[in-house]
Amino acid sequence: MxxxxxxxxxxxxxxxxxxxxxxxxxxxxxxxxxxxxxxxxxxxxxxxxxxxxxxxxxxxxxxxxxxxxxxxxxxxxxxxxxxxxxxxxxxxxxxxxxxxxxxxxxxxxxxxxxxxxxxxxxxxxxxxxxxxxxxxxxxxxxxxxxxxxxxxxxxxxxxVGPGWVPLNPAGHFNPQVFVQLAKGEEVTLPNFGLETVHHxxxxxxxxxxxxxxxxxxxxxxxxxxxVSPAAITLRGYAEEVASWFGQLSNLKYLPWNEWHLTVEENEANATWDHIAHSPSCSIEKAKRLLNYQPRYSSLEAVRESVAWLINQGVIKIN
Structure with missing residues (x-):
């Protein structure tokens, strides 16, 4: 065609x-x-x-x-x-x-x-x-x-994919969150980190x-x-990213009314949009009618993106 x-x-x-x-x-x-x-x-x-x-x-x-x-x-x-x-x-x-x-x-x-x-x-x-x-x-x-x-x-x-910054475990797009997790530094998540994102x-x-x-x-x-076969929680996402670099996640939690004051306004707005939606979507219909078979899990897709960001020097880790 x-x-x-x-x-x-x-x-x-x-x-x-x-x-x-x-x-x-x-x-x-x-x-x-x-x-x-x-x-x-x-x-x-x-x-x-x-x-x-x-x-x-x-x-x-x-x-x-x-x-x-x-x-x-x-x-x-x-x-x-x-x-x-x-x-x-x-x-x-x-x-x-x-x-x-x-x-x-x-x-x-x-x-x-x-x-x-x-x-x-x-x-x-x-x-x-x-x-x-x-x-x-x-x-x-x-x-x-x-x-x-x-x-x-x-x-x-x-x-997500190589070429741009993926949605990070804090629910926004600042790549510094990946750097902090890679170095074992403290990362603060909103609420209990149990809201979901679906890459x-x-x-x-x-x-x-x-x-x-x-x-x-x-x-x-x-x-x-x-979407990928399964959504991920912010907490689980952060823990997994830290493990890619041989680190245990060092996570802290704050209620939203305190957490949003710890980041830039544009980051807070992005996080609010994502955690307010907290999507977790089924792909059974697409699998049944279209034979949709995603190759990547959420974390596999993000990991490929993060590797690209490291190679490009956007994420700088010793």
């Missing part, structure tokens, strides 16, 4: 586009032309690159039209963040493509009620990101079930997109979690 990938130069696209090329598809990558893949691959030599500024084209009402002019059989949208953005694209493509796959987020669930969370549980999303992604999902699945629009929605967890390696997310295409009949009109 001719597959257009919108936003294919980022975390997911770095792994997805080579997988699509290897599967024999013709691939067109849409980006603003400001970033390059995190990993090199000969597969990129066969990819057509089209530079489009989505926001600008949407303001002009031209984005969907320009995607359609590329004559895609399938479109993978990795960077849709508002309902209006989704509607403009779908209205242009309706009746003219075989498959449309949208990247969502596990944050569409909001607070967990029963864990692991399944895709069909009742939801209470909060925060602009989760709310808007939930609106996009509802719109796409309604279009699929009512009008036959061939939509699938995949919901990744906290994406996924970017290549496993890419695998799920390819499996959705391969299992077209099973994926149309459906939503799927795309």
């Amino acid at each position: 001719r597959i257009v990938v919108i936003g294919g130069s980022g975390h997911i696209g770095t792994y997805l586009i080579p997988r699509l090329v290897s599967a024999g598809h013709e691939v067109i990558n849409i980006s603003r032309g400001k970033s390059t893949p995190y990993q090199s691959s000969q597969a990129w030599n066969g990819v057509k690159h089209v530079v489009l500024n989505r926001s600008e084209e949407e303001r002009n009402g031209q984005f969907g039209k320009k995607i359609l002019e590329l004559h895609p059989d399938a479109v993978i949208d990795l960077i849709c963040f508002s309902l209006e953005s989704a509607k403009q694209l779908v209205e242009a493509l309706e009746g003219k493509i075989q498959h449309f796959i949208s990247c969502g987020t596990i944050w569409v669930h909001g607070h967990s009620k029963e864990v692991p969370v399944t895709e069909d549980q009742s939801r209470s999303p909060f925060g602009d990101y989760g709310i808007q992604k939930a609106e996009i999902e509802s719109y796409l699945l309604e279009k699929a079930r009512r009008d036959g629009f061939p939509a699938t929605v995949l919901h990744p967890g906290h994406i 996924v390696h970017a290549d496993d997310v890419a695998q799920a997109f390819v499996r959705a295409i391969e299992n077209w009949n099973s994926s149309i009109g459906e939503n799927f979690h795309v």
Whole structure:
């Protein structure tokens, strides 16, 4: 098929586009032309690159039209963040493509009620990101079930991989936490460190997109979690990271109203978002209908990312 990938130069696209090329598809990558893949691959030599500024084209009402002019059989949208953005694209493509796959987020669930969370549980999303992604999902699945629009929605967890800093055991993105754990220094966690985070390696997310295409009949009109086999607690995460460096974790705990004063405001905000959600999601539906088989556990995915950060000198350890 001719597959257009919108936003294919980022975390997911770095792994997805080579997988699509290897599967024999013709691939067109849409980006603003400001970033390059995190990993090199000969597969990129066969990819057509089209530079489009989505926001600008949407303001002009031209984005969907320009995607359609590329004559895609399938479109993978990795960077849709508002309902209006989704509607403009779908209205242009309706009746003219075989498959449309949208990247969502596990944050569409909001607070967990029963864990692991399944895709069909009742939801209470909060925060602009989760709310808007939930609106996009509802719109796409309604279009699929009512009008036959061939939509699938995949919901990744906290994406990790070589090339960027992973969500750390304190629930934010300061790589210094990994340094402290590696040196056996004291690390303070919020509350009792029992909130959860649910990572996924970017290549496993890419695998799920390819499996959705391969299992077209099973994926149309459906939503799927795309995460590692199990979530991890902040405490367990910290203990495991320390052990990678031959250390016993030296952990301290503070209630939230004290802990958030010990870090920068942006770090506190990131941690609050993650521990308020505390995701733990089931992948049984994706395994059953898509044959999704994640290669990485949460900790294996993070360990690969941390090794890359050490090699790049971002994490400096004697």
